[in-house]
Amino acid sequence: MTALLENLLDRAPLGVMVRIARIDWTAMSEDEGRRLREFGLMEGCEVTPLHRGSIFSRDPLALTVGRMKVIIRARQAAAITVEPAA
Amino acid sequence: MTGAIPSIALVGNPNAGKSSLFNALTGARQKIANYPGVTVERKAGHASFADGRPLSLIDLPGTYSLTPASLDEAVTRDVVLGKQDGEKRPDALIVVLDAANLDNHLSFALELLALNLPTVVALNMVDLAARDGLTLDAERLSKELGVPVVPTVAVRKRGMAELLAAVDGAIRSHGADEIAAPAEANDASLHQRARTIARAAILSETPVRRWTQRVDNVVLHPVAGMIILLALMFVMFQAVYAAAEAPADFLEGGIGIVQQWVVATFPDNFLRGLVVEGLLAGVGAVVVFLPQILILFLFILLLEASGYMTRAAFLMDGLMGKVGLSGRGFIPLLSSFACAVPGIMATRAIPDEKDRLTTILIAPLMTCSARLPVYALIIAAFIPDTNVGGTPVGLQGLVLFGLYLSGIVGALVVAYVLRRTVAKGAGAGFMMEMPRYQMPRLRDIAIGLWQRAWIFLRRAGTIIAMTTVILWLLLTFPQAPEGESQVEYSVAGRIASGLEVVVAPIGFNHDIALALIPAMAAREVAVSAMATANAIDAGDDEEAMAQSLGERLQGKWSLATALAFLAWFVFAPQCISTIAITRRETNGWKWPMFMVGYLFLLAYAAAGITYWTAVAFGLG
Numbered sequence A: 001m002t003a004l005l006e007n008l009l010d011r012a013p014l015g016v017m018v019r020i021a022r023i024d025w026t027a028m029s030e031d032e033g034r035r036l037r038e039f040g041l042m043e044g045c046e047v048t049p050l051h052r053g054s055i056f057s058r059d060p061l062a063l064t065v066g067r068m069k070v071i072i073r074a075r076q077a078a079a080i081t082v083e084p085a086a
Numbered sequence B: 001m002t003g004a005i006p007s008i009a010l011v012g013n014p015n016a017g018k019s020s021l022f023n024a025l026t027g028a029r030q031k032i033a034n035y036p037g038v039t040v041e042r043k044a045g046h047a048s049f050a051d052g053r054p055l056s057l058i059d060l061p062g063t064y065s066l067t068p069a070s071l072d073e074a075v076t077r078d079v080v081l082g083k084q085d086g087e088k089r090p091d092a093l094i095v096v097l098d099a100a101n102l103d104n105h106l107s108f109a110l111e112l113l114a115l116n117l118p119t120v121v122a123l124n125m126v127d128l129a130a131r132d133g134l135t136l137d138a139e140r141l142s143k144e145l146g147v148p149v150v151p152t153v154a155v156r157k158r159g160m161a162e163l164l165a166a167v168d169g170a171i172r173s174h175g176a177d178e179i180a181a182p183a184e185a186n187d188a189s190l191h192q193r194a195r196t197i198a199r200a201a202i203l204s205e206t207p208v209r210r211w212t213q214r215v216d217n218v219v220l221h222p223v224a225g226m227i228i229l230l231a232l233m234f235v236m237f238q239a240v241y242a243a244a245e246a247p248a249d250f251l252e253g254g255i256g257i258v259q260q261w262v263v264a265t266f267p268d269n270f271l272r273g274l275v276v277e278g279l280l281a282g283v284g285a286v287v288v289f290l291p292q293i294l295i296l297f298l299f300i301l302l303l304e305a306s307g308y309m310t311r312a313a314f315l316m317d318g319l320m321g322k323v324g325l326s327g328r329g330f331i332p333l334l335s336s337f338a339c340a341v342p343g344i345m346a347t348r349a350i351p352d353e354k355d356r357l358t359t360i361l362i363a364p365l366m367t368c369s370a371r372l373p374v375y376a377l378i379i380a381a382f383i384p385d386t387n388v389g390g391t392p393v394g395l396q397g398l399v400l401f402g403l404y405l406s407g408i409v410g411a412l413v414v415a416y417v418l419r420r421t422v423a424k425g426a427g428a429g430f431m432m433e434m435p436r437y438q439m440p441r442l443r444d445i446a447i448g449l450w451q452r453a454w455i456f457l458r459r460a461g462t463i464i465a466m467t468t469v470i471l472w473l474l475l476t477f478p479q480a481p482e483g484e485s486q487v488e489y490s491v492a493g494r495i496a497s498g499l500e501v502v503v504a505p506i507g508f509n510h511d512i513a514l515a516l517i518p519a520m521a522a523r524e525v526a527v528s529a530m531a532t533a534n535a536i537d538a539g540d541d542e543e544a545m546a547q548s549l550g551e552r553l554q555g556k557w558s559l560a561t562a563l564a565f566l567a568w569f570v571f572a573p574q575c576i577s578t579i580a581i582t583r584r585e586t587n588g589w590k591w592p593m594f595m596v597g598y599l600f601l602l603a604y605a606a607a608g609i610t611y612w613t614a615v616a617f618g619l620g
């Protein structure tokens, strides 16, 4: 796969469920990575991005993981590669 | 456990309902609100088992694992692992789970179970799970986890007796002394197990309710959401004026009657002067603002209980991010509308150290409720009670809104500068859970309001009354000779005359100079100080006594001076408690000194610019 074909969570369309294919843990601090996992965001899980940004910027991103809704920054979302959910 | 009172800690994810359980079991009134990171300290309380034996319950900050990301989470880890200084390890744990969020909450539960302490699981918020179409099998969950699981609804006190019975049983039946060290579980495998167990425990499930999603589609909309946020704040300040007027007039009238009665009944002596001029006029002038403060709190409490707070944080994150903060910081800042002290405490939930420091340093710029009496007094005296150009928008409420906005804008600008100078650091992250919406419960709101009213009245009765009485003494002595102004002649008056030299360039007069120093104790004292000075000034002059403080000021101050005074209070760090808490939270005098210094400079500059501009426009 080339970078061009990759779909990043950062750019994923809102309201569509996707599966997390890969997370580039090196793109974030250890603490941030751990908090992501604590939210249940890890390879193989399904998420739905729902809201993105305000009039001020593209940040942040709100998504559902299971029954939980969480907010992350675009920078972390950009480290998450997603694929269409089955 | 040899006869000692067992201590039992409530542990779990943020917002799972630990403090609600704590309150239900101990009768305490810890703050509960619908966003993660409400509790930032360990709190202990007493309860008893069914047979009357006492137990000690410990409420802890919520956390996702035993590896903390912020200071509050570190407290939880330390207590649970028995690392807290001078604290023995809890004898048992109540692991609190949000029933509607098992997948996620079970991971932490599994980590805690691996500690092998006597443990009971409180499957909390089963009512909300049912609302969201989830049916759970507590017994199955108990079998999977190997510990008792008790369904609870903390806010309705359902399942409390069963929970305590289960804890008692768990402590009795626990094989002694096999307490394990925390297992180094790989999060992925932990999560996998959590999910498998959750799936086994869920009997039936309908998709997440649609209406909450529909609400969020509007509330978090980039444009509509922002408009709603601004509109909410705007309505809040309009309401502070519109709805508080009648009760405030009533209070003022009541105090006036008491004052007249005291004057008519008692001979003119030292004590009568102290009561009439110091307590009734001075402290009374502050107490009349109770209705305004309660309306402000009503709004804040509703926002906190409904779950809107995290939505506001989401909306503000973009702007906060631009100045190097995060949306997370918006919550402590909004709390600072009530008072900067709990606001500064709440910053413990901010993971990034520099982000936290900056938030602490700008918290005093949020308009706390102690400023409300000052603002309200000056606005009522100098801003006409009219509507803006035929709209239903009240001008006074608009000015108040403007003052709050100035504080916020000032805070953002300061944060921008600090993040590029003294609190330099990588851009803070922002990761937060968004709780479900909840209907605020009347009882919780009523208790919250009652608590705030009590705090305010206690302040009025202690620090404000004390400072005002001291000021009254300093204003009464030495006795001025006939024909000279008592206020100017007194000790306090002379000190004020000295200070007046410094503040005269920014338009401040003797009244203000007199109020500034005692107002360091608490901002409201500015009002009581001026009221006391005016009462002494009025003496036995019936006409002057009948005038309200606002009316008296109106006659003496120019509009430019009044505006400069307001601008001063937007910035000035007139609060000893804030300085003290900043010292505690930053472990030293460096940052509180810095804070006081920069805020006074800003206050002076803001008041000066306001005054000179107003004078240039002919308002001097």
Ligand SMILES: Nc1nc2c(ncn2[C@@H]2O[C@H](COP(=O)(O)OP(=O)(O)OP(=O)(O)O)[C@@H](O)[C@H]2O)c(=O)[nH]1
Pocket (backbone or CB within 6 Å): B013, B014, B015, B016, B017, B018, B019, B020, B021, B031, B032, B033, B034, B035, B036, B037, B038, B039, B040, B060, B061, B062, B063, B124, B125, B126, B127, B128, B152, B153, B154, B155, B156, B305, B438
């Ligand atoms: N419907 C319902 N709401 C609950 C229940 N327990 C708690 N809540 C609500 O859930 C929210 C969070 O409760 P808290 O007790 O503050 O939660 P906490 O676990 O102490 O949260 P942190 O201190 O932030 O870790 C509040 O809005 C409570 O009113 C419950 O059993 N049912």
Ligand SMILES: [Mg+2]
Pocket (backbone or CB within 6 Å): B018, B019, B020, B031, B032, B038, B039, B060, B061, B062
């Ligand atoms: Mg709590």
